[in-house]
Amino acid sequence: MDTISDIEKGSSLGRDAWVRLKKNKMAMFGLWFFVGITLVCFLLPLLPVLPDPNATSPELRSLGPFSEAVANDGTERFYLLGSDNLGRDIFARIVDGGRVSLMVGFIATAVSLLIGVVYGAVAGYVGGRLDSVMMRVVDILYALPFMIIVIILTTFFDNSLWLLFLAIGAVEWLTMSRIVRAQVLSLKEQEFVDAARSLGLSNGQIIFRHIIPNTLGPVIVYTTLTVPAVMRLEAILSFLGLGVQPPNASWGSLVKEGADRMISDPALLIFPSAIFALTLFAFNFLGDGLRDALDVRASKD
Amino acid sequence: MPLLEVKGLTVSFTVEGKRVPAVQDVSFSVEPGEILGVVGESGSGKSVTGMSIMRLVPQPPGRIESGEILYKGEDLLRKPVEELRDIRGSEISVIFQEPMTALSPLHPVGKQLRETALLHDSSLSKAEAWDLGVEWLEKVGIPDAAERAKAYPFQFSGGMRQRVMIAMALMLEPKLIIADEPTTALDVTIQAQIFDLILKMKRDDTSIIFITHDMGVIWELSDRVIVMKDSRIVERGEVEALFADPQEQYTKDLLAAVPRLTDKPLRTLEPGDRTPLVEIRDLKTWFPVKRGVFARTVDHVRAVDGVSFDIFPGETLGLVGESGSGKSTIGRSILGLDEATSGSITFEGRELIGLPRAEFRPLRRDLQMVFQDPFSSLNPRLTVLEILTEGLREHGLLDGGTPKEHAARWLEEVGLLAEHMDRYPHEFSGGQRQRICIARAIAVRPKFIVCDEAVSALDVTIQAQVIDLLIDLRDKLGLSYLFISHDLSVVKRICDRVIVLNGGKIVEGGAAAEVIENPSDEYTARLIEAVPVPGDQRKRELSQAG
Incomplete structure (x- = not known):
């Protein structure tokens, strides 16, 4: 049947949203900045252009941006953003720290997304007593003082990066599950869910095929807003010395190091903070843009 | 001199960068003490016309392009907004379809009425204004008004809220009321009470612009009517003349498509000795309050x-009743979408409850x-492809x-194009969506389909087509329908038997034409009496007389 093989493609809600997003300049700036910074932080270290971010050369300390210098071992170096008090390349450290910060942002968000969406969808769909119990668990977890728990965890266990992912992910999924549950509560009253039930689909099929895809709009928006929130949390923890341990860097620990020396060497504070702030801005613009683009009411007609 | 004169009104909306006309070159006038009906299907521009009079069209995306709206000789479109405010409410008021959004959820109804009264007449004391509000609640037929005035909007039913809205609009004693589908969401008996109120206002020399999609409502209420289609007026005239002798093809189609209580049923099914397909015995579905x-x-x-x-093979059984009568719950209980509390539902002899x-x-x-x-x-x-093949x-x-061949077949079966399956x-x-829903239901080759208000949300011309489709499919595929509807005219047309429900119990049942023409129960009779019938002179005179 030729007529059926070359049928026109329908325009999905996703494609409509993309068209709307493209019109939003700030959001598109956020998107490209996000893509750019991610590529730089993850791909640049693979190329042989950056020096080892943790290699110290005390003879070349506290150089200004765009300095060229010759190290004791005879190699010629170029410092794009200058060097710190141990002679480490600031640019290399920002890229390295960015990798850690973004990774925490992505992984912790992915963890919270996975737990939050499934937990919220099940609670909302099953409803009744199970829902009550599940949401009370969330309430209890909400009530725990997060900072103190992280401090206790870091003292009891090794101070590893994975603990950081776990600790942050464990907090962020709570809000995600509430958002998804609220969505599901209204979605399960929709007639297409009844129609799926009368077709004989199982609860799992209904949740994963009919319910979760329809919560995607708010979930995507909340996700783009969770990434900067998580990165901020990581920065706070690193600033307090609870996160990444020296000599490794994250943007939080770089800001901390810069703050210690901001009188003598302000560049150490200014460059990491500026990049960090710009990244957070970019995410928030993108999140706002996505919220407008995915607004279900706007796309209905 | 007419009270209101609209000349050459043109309104457009900006949708995704494109300007789309919503109202084009619309002119009409309203005389004092007259009800002007504005009728049209969805998207005809009738609501935008009504909203434009009070400049209530959201701008942007809307834009009033040109025209004049003369109220007592003054052009409302060129009046400063501050002066317009003095006219809104006290001279011209608006009644919307959805009263929940128009009432503040945070304040008791009586307080909102009091504020309205004080706006109108600032010499009143607060207590006097409250009493005036209660008085108006009584006038619109709210029982126990003094007590109910202290309640919040969410504690009222839809019909009660609509009456509160009407009281609010009427207590300002406006010269002109713009009513936009005020009774569409209400049961017919409540609708009849609201018609009484509106006609009472008319006798006090208030003019009313009544916007509706329902030809029956136009027939019972209005003096003159304008018919709108695709943002333009296609026909206008005195109601009785227009119904008796419509000039334009569109008006003729519209009138022909309206189901009437006086219509003959499409077929008569001989009752024979048959075994029931579905047997329902002493069904109780109770919802827990938690x-x-x-x-x-x-x-x-x-x-x-x-x-x-019982429901017999090949039969269409109508289930009618007002909102809250339990008609939808019965359908949902049969399919197990709502869990039955007790009783028995058997399908081809197999018990479904507890399965x-x-x-x-x-x-x-x-x-x-x-x-x-x-x-x-x-x-x-x-x-659509995924929707149709999921059940298969x-x-x-x-x-x-x-899967594509299957989907194509069912799309064609319901009169849609197979090429559209990837949309x-x-x-x-x-209307097309409803056809997709029907295709989804018939694709698994069922024996029995519950149609829960399946044609109620559709425009009349589309409704007529979908009804034809349902009947064709029934005869072709040998289906049985449980046809749940609040619309007695549709039920009479297509159902073989009908059951009337009230408060979760059956009040009457029998052959559809028999029950509707000669109801034996008082409740059924009241229900049928309240249904407006376009073209029925007796009903029009009865409601006009009040």
Whole structure:
């Protein structure tokens, strides 16, 4: 049947949203900045252009941006953003720290997304007593003082990066599950869910095929807003010395190091903070843009 | 001199960068003490016309391009907004379709009426204004008004809220009321009471612009009528003349499509000795009322309370009643969407209540449902192809063709194009969506379909087409329908038998034409009396007389 093989493609809600997003300049700036910074932080270290971010050369300390210098071992170096008090390349450290910060942002968000969406969808769909119990668990977890728990965890266990992912992910999924549950509560009253039930689909099929895809709009928006929130949390923890341990860097620990020396060497504070702030801005613009683009009411007609 | 004169009104909306006309070159006038009906299908521009008079069209995206709206000789479109405010409410007031959004949820109804009264006449004391509000609640037929004035809007039913809105609009004693589908969401008996109020206002020399899609309502209420289509006026005239002798083809089509209580049924089914397909005995579906943190059950809402009837193969059984009568719950209980509390439902002799999920599953394909709202009954994230083949895959019915061939076949069966199977639901109109829903239901080759208000949300011309489709499919595929509807005219046309429900109990049942022409129960009679019938001179005179 030729007529059926070359049928026109329908325009999905996703494609409509993309068209709307493209019109939003700030959001598109956020998107490209996000893509750019991610590529730089993850791909640049693979190329042989950056020096080892943790290699110290005390003879070349506290150089200004765009300095060229010759190290004791005879190699010629170029410092794009200058060097710190141990002679480490600031640019290399920002890229390295960015990798850690973004990774925490992505992984912790992915963890919270996975737990939050499934937990919220099940609670909302099953409803009744199970829902009550599940949401009370969330309430209890909400009530725990997060900072103190992280401090206790870091003292009891090794101070590893994975603990950081776990600790942050464990907090962020709570809000995600509430958002998804609220969505599901209204979605399960929709007639297409009844129609799926009368077709004989199982609860799992209904949740994963009919319910979760329809919560995607708010979930995507909340996700783009969770990434900067998580990165901020990581920065706070690193600033307090609870996160990444020296000599490794994250943007939080770089800001901390810069703050210690901001009188003598302000560049150490200014460059990491500026990049960090710009990244957070970019995410928030993108999140706002996505919220407008995915607004279900706007796309209905 | 006419009270209101609209000349050459043109309004456009900006949709995704494009300017789309909503109203084009519309002119009409309203005389004092007259009811002007504005009738048209969805998207005809009738509501935008009404809203433009008070400049209530949201700008942007809307834009009043040109025209004049002369109220007592003054052009409302060129008046400063501050002066317009003095006219809004006290001279011209508006009644909307959805009263919940127009009332503040945070304040008791009486307080909102009091504020309205004080706006109108600032010399009143607060207590006097409150009493005036209560007086108006009584006038619009709210029982126990003094007590109910202290209640919040959410504690009122839809009909009661609409009456509160009407009281609010009327207490300012405006010269002109713009009523935009004020009774569309209400039961016919409540609608009849609101008509009484509106006609009483008219006798006090108030003019009313009544916007509706319902020809019956136009017939009973209005003096003159304008018919709108695609943003323009297609025909206008005195109601009786226009109904008797419509000039334009569109008006003729519209009048022909309206189902009337006086219509003859499409067929008469001889009652024979048959075994029932579905047998319902003493069905009770109660909903628990839950309170507290762990949702303890404290009481029950008896939605269906002891109902027994049979559905025979090939038959269309109508289930009618007002909102809250339990008619939808019965349909949902048969399909197991609402859990029955007690009683028995058998399908081909097999008991459905208490059947384990796994054993019910193969039976699911025999029992299908078509829902009321064509917008919420299709998953917006799936293509039509996925929607149509989901059930087939589930029941292993995909043999003898690719999924695309199956989907194409069912799309053509319901009068849609097979090429459209990769589209998403939001790319279809309401009527087309309802056809997709029907295709989804019939694709699994069921024996029995519950149509829950399946044509109620559609425009009359589309409604007529969908009804024809349902009847064709019934005869072709040998289906049985449980046709749930509040619309007695439609039920009489297509149902063989009818059952009337009130408060979860059956009040009357029998052959559809018999029950509707000669109701033996008083409740049924009241229900039927309240249904407006376009062209029925007796009913028009009766309501006009008040």
